[in-house]
Amino acid sequence: MSEVVFENVTKIYSGKTTIIPKINLRLPANELTVFVGPSGCGKSTLLKLIAGLEETTDGKITIGGRDVTYAPPAKRGIAMVFQSYALYPHMTVFENMAFALQIAKSSKEEIRNRVSEVARILQLGPLLDRKPRQLSGGQRQRVAIGRALVRNPDVFLLDEPLSNLDAALRVDMRIEIAKIRQSLNATMVYVTHDQVEAMTLADNIVVLRAGVVEQMGPPLEIYHKPVNKFVAGFLGSPSMNFIEAKIESVQGDIVQIGGEGFAKTLAAKVKPGAFKSGDRALLGIRPEHLSIESDGELQFVTSLQEQLGDHALIYGSVGASKCTIKTSPTRAFKAGESLSLKVQADEVHVFDASEKNVVVFEAR
Amino acid sequence: MTKDHALTERHRTAYLFLLPSLILLTLVAAWPLLRTIWLAFTDATLSNPDINWVGLENFKGVLSDPDWWHSVRNTLTFTFISVGLETLLGLGIALLLHREFFGRGILRAAVMVPWAIPTVVSAKMWSWMFNDNYGVINNILQKLGVIDGPLAWMADNPALSMAAVVIVDVWKTTPFMTLLILAGIQSIPLQVYQSAAVDGASGFRTFWKITLPLIKPALVVAVVFRCLDALRIFDLIFIMTNNSNDTATMSVYARNNMIAFGDLGYGSAASTLVFAFIAIFTVIYVQFSRLNLVGGSSEKVSL
Numbered sequence: 194m195s196e197v198v199f200e201n202v203t204k205i206y207s208g209k210t211t212i213i214p215k216i217n218l219r220l221p222a223n224e225l226t227v228f229v230g231p232s233g234c235g236k237s238t239l240l241k242l243i244a245g246l247e248e249t250t251d252g253k254i255t256i257g258g259r260d261v262t263y264a265p266p267a268k269r270g271i272a273m274v275f276q277s278y279a280l281y282p283h284m285t286v287f288e289n290m291a292f293a294l295q296i297a298k299s300s301k302e303e304i305r306n307r308v309s310e311v312a313r314i315l316q317l318g319p320l321l322d323r324k325p326r327q328l329s330g331g332q333r334q335r336v337a338i339g340r341a342l343v344r345n346p347d348v349f350l351l352d353e354p355l356s357n358l359d360a361a362l363r364v365d366m367r368i369e370i371a372k373i374r375q376s377l378n379a380t381m382v383y384v385t386h387d388q389v390e391a392m393t394l395a396d397n398i399v400v401l402r403a404g405v406v407e408q409m410g411p412p413l414e415i416y417h418k419p420v421n422k423f424v425a426g427f428l429g430s431p432s433m434n435f436i437e438a439k440i441e442s443v444q445g446d447i448v449q450i451g452g453e454g455f456a457k458t459l460a461a462k463v464k465p466g467a468f469k470s471g472d473r474a475l476l477g478i479r480p481e482h483l484s485i486e487s488d489g490e491l492q493f494v495t496s497l498q499e500q501l502g503d504h505a506l507i508y509g510s511v512g513a514s515k516c517t518i519k520t521s522p523t524r525a526f527k528a529g530e531s532l533s534l535k536v537q538a539d540e541v542h543v544f545d546a547s548e549k550n551v552v553v554f555e556a557r
Numbered sequence: 558m559t560k561d562h563a564l565t566e567r568h569r570t571a572y573l574f575l576l577p578s579l580i581l582l583t584l585v586a587a588w589p590l591l592r593t594i595w596l597a598f599t600d601a602t603l604s605n606p607d608i609n610w611v612g613l614e615n616f617k618g619v620l621s622d623p624d625w626w627h628s629v630r631n632t633l634t635f636t637f638i639s640v641g642l643e644t645l646l647g648l649g650i651a652l653l654l655h656r657e658f659f660g661r662g663i664l665r666a667a668v669m670v671p672w673a674i675p676t677v678v679s680a681k682m683w684s685w686m687f688n689d690n691y692g693v694i695n696n697i698l699q700k701l702g703v704i705d706g707p708l709a710w711m712a713d714n715p716a717l718s719m720a721a722v723v724i725v726d727v728w729k730t731t732p733f734m735t736l737l738i739l740a741g742i743q744s745i746p747l748q749v750y751q752s753a754a755v756d757g758a759s760g761f762r763t764f765w766k767i768t769l770p771l772i773k774p775a776l777v778v779a780v781v782f783r784c785l786d787a788l789r790i791f792d793l794i795f796i797m798t799n800n801s802n803d804t805a806t807m808s809v810y811a812r813n814n815m816i817a818f819g820d821l822g823y824g825s826a827a828s829t830l831v832f833a834f835i836a837i838f839t840v841i842y843v844q845f846s847r848l849n850l851v852g853g854s855s856e857k858v859s860l
C-alpha cells in the first residue's frame with residue numbers, strides 16, 4: 194500500500210529557476226498514474242523528486258505514509274525506467290538486472306531465480322548473456338523494464354519509456370506494460386507524450402502546466418469533463434475545437450449561445466451566474482461530436498479533407514474560428530463548400546473569460 | 558565505367574591525397590630513423606668522415622656496458638613511479654573536477670598550467686627551488702622541522718635526485734592525465750549514474766563497478782601515451798641532474814655517447830636499442846589491451 198503524496202512541494206533549480214511552485218498531489222496506491230503536459234512543464238522533475246534523484250527544495254514527500262523527503266534513492270522502495278534506457282553498457286543483460294540484487298546482498302541462487310523469472314515474463318531469456326550494444330531498441334527497453342522489475346519495487350517510475358521506439362514496437366510494448374501492470378502490485382507513475390498511452394494505461398491522469406496540476410482524474414473524466422480550456426485542448430486527437438461565441442440570452446442556468454457562424458442558438462446549462470446576456474464565450478466541441486446534418490446549429494466552410502480509411506477529417510472554419518470534423522468516410526468535398534453541422538448536445542463545453550469550463554455536466 | 562575500374566580510380570585519388578603526408582613522414586621520421594639504425598652498424602664519429610661497417614660491434618659494446626644497464630634501470634624506475642603517480646593523481650583530480658562546484662571552470666583551466674610550461678623552463682625553475690643553499694623547498698622543509706639541515710637534492714644521493722625528477726614530472730604531466738581521464742568520465746551519461754543510485758550503489762561501488770570499467774579505454778590510452786613519453790625521458794633529467802651518470806636514462810646515455818664522446822656509431826646503437834625497447838613495449842601493450850580498447854569504444858557508441 195504505497196501511496197505517494199506530495200505536500201506543498203516546491204522545486205527550485207540552482208537557487209533561481211522555480212519549476213514546481215507548490216504542488217499537492219496524492220497518487221493512489223497500486224494504481225497507475227500518468228503525468229502529461231507540455232515539454233518542460235516538470236514531469237520528469239516530479240519523477241526525480243519521487244526517486245530522490247533531485248533534492249526537494251521545500252515541502253514533504255511521503256511513500257506509503259513514510260516521509261522520504263530526504264531519504265536516498267535506494268531507501269525509497271522505488272525503481273525507475275529512463276527514456277534513454279540507461280543500461281550499464283559494460284555489463285551483460287543478466288548483470289544489469291542482477292546489479293541491484295547484488296548490492297542488496299541477495300544470495301546467488303535468489304538472484305538467479307529472480308532474474309530468470311523476470312526474464313521469462315519479458316522474454317529476455319535468450320538475451321541474458323548479451324551486452325546492451327548487441328540489443329535492438331525494443332530489447333533494450335525490455336531490459337530496462339526488467340532491471341526495474343527485478344527489484345520488486347513499491348513504486349515503479351517510468352519516464353517516457355516508449356518514446357524511443359517505432360510505432361509498431363510501441364504498441365507491443367504498451368500492451369506488455371499493461372500486462373505487467375495487472376500482475377504487479379505496485380504504484381506506478383508514468384510520464385508520456387502519447388495520448389493513446391495515457392488514455393489506455395492510466396487509472397488516473399494528471400495534467401500539468403508549468404509545474405501546476407491543472408486537473409487530475411480518470412482518463413474518461415479528463416476527456417469528458419475537462420475543467421478548463423488547457424486540459425480540454427491537451428487531451429484528444431485531433432484536439433477540441435474552440436469557437437468564438439456570444440451569450441444571446443440567459444434564463445436561470447440555461448444560456449443560449451450564438452454568434453458568427455451559428456445557424457441558430459445552442460442551449461447549454463452552465464453554473465449559475467457564469468454569464469450575463471451579451472458576454473463573450475468560447476464554445477468547446479470535439480471533432481468527433483460534430484456531424485454533417487441538415488438543419489444543424491453551426492455553419493461550416495470546408496478547406497481541406499483527409500481520408501484515413503476508417504474515418505475522415507475535414508478541416509475548415511465556423512465564423513472566424515478554425516474547426517475540424519471527424520466523421521465516418523464520406524464523399525469528397527470541394528474547398529469552400531458550406532455545410533450544416535449538428536452538435537452533440539451533451540458534449541458541449543463552454544469556457545468563460547478566464548478559460549474555465551462552466552458547463553454543468555449532467556449524469557454523463 | 559565498371560565497378561572495379563571505379564574502385565581503382567577511387568584508390569588512386571586516395572593515394573594522391575595521402576602523398577604529401579607520406580612524403581613529409583618519410584623526410585622527418587623514416588629517414589632519420591633508418592639512418593640512425595644504419596649508423597649503429599658503423600664506426601662513424603662526429604669528427605671522422607671515414608665510415609666503416611663494423612657489424613654488431615657497437616651493440617655488443619652497449620649491451621656489455623654496466624652504465625647502459627644502469628640507465629635502463631633508471632628509465633624503468635622513473636617510468637614506473639612517475640606514470641603510476643600521475644595516473645592515480647590524474648584520476649583523483651579528474652573525479653574532483655567532474656563534480657559541480659563554484660569556480661570549476663577556472664580550476665579546470667588552472668590545472669592545465671604546468672602542462673603548458675615548456676619543459677626546459679619548468680626544469681630550470683624547479684632546479685632553483687631544489688637548490689641546496691638557496692632553494693625554497695629546503696627552506697620550507699627546514700621551517701616545518703621535517704629535516705635538520707639542507708638536503709643536497711641534486712648532488713650525491715641518486716635516490717634523492719630521482720625523487721626530485723619524479724616530483725617535477727608528476728607536477729608537469731598530471732594535468733595531461735587528468736584531461737584524458739576527465740574526457741572519459743564525461744562520456745558516461747548522467748542517467749547511468751542515476752540508475753546506479755536507484756539500484757542502491759554506494760559512491761565507492763559506483764566508482765569500482767561503473768566509472769572505472771567505463772573509463773578503462775581512456776585510461777589505457779592515457780597510460781600508454783605516458784609510458785611511451787617516460788621511456789624516452791631526456792630533457793628533464795639532463796637539465797635537472799647536471800647530466801650526472803647516477804640518474805642517466807637510456808636517452809641521456811645515448812646522447813652522451815653520441816655528442817659528448819662524439820661516438821656516432823655507438824650512440825646510434827644505443828638509440829636504436831631505445832627505439833626497439835619502446836616499439837616492443839607498444840606492441841605488447843596494444844596486444845594486451847586490444848580487446849578492451851575495441852570493446853570499450855564500441856560500447857560507448859551504443860549507450
Ligand SMILES: Nc1ncnc2c1ncn2[C@@H]1O[C@H](COP(=O)(O)OP(=O)(O)OP(=O)(O)O)[C@@H](O)[C@H]1O
Nearest residue numbers: 206207210212230231232233234235236237238239
Ligand atoms: N538540472 C537542472 N537545472 C536547471 N533547470 C533544469 C534542470 N533540469 C530541468 N530543468 C528545467 O526544468 C524544467 C522542467 O524540466 P523537466 O525535465 O521536468 O520537463 P519535462 O516536463 O519532463 O519535459 P519533457 O516533456 O520535455 O521531458 C525545464 O524547463 C528544464 O529546463
Ligand SMILES: [Mg+2]
Nearest residue numbers: 236237238352
Ligand atoms: Mg521529461
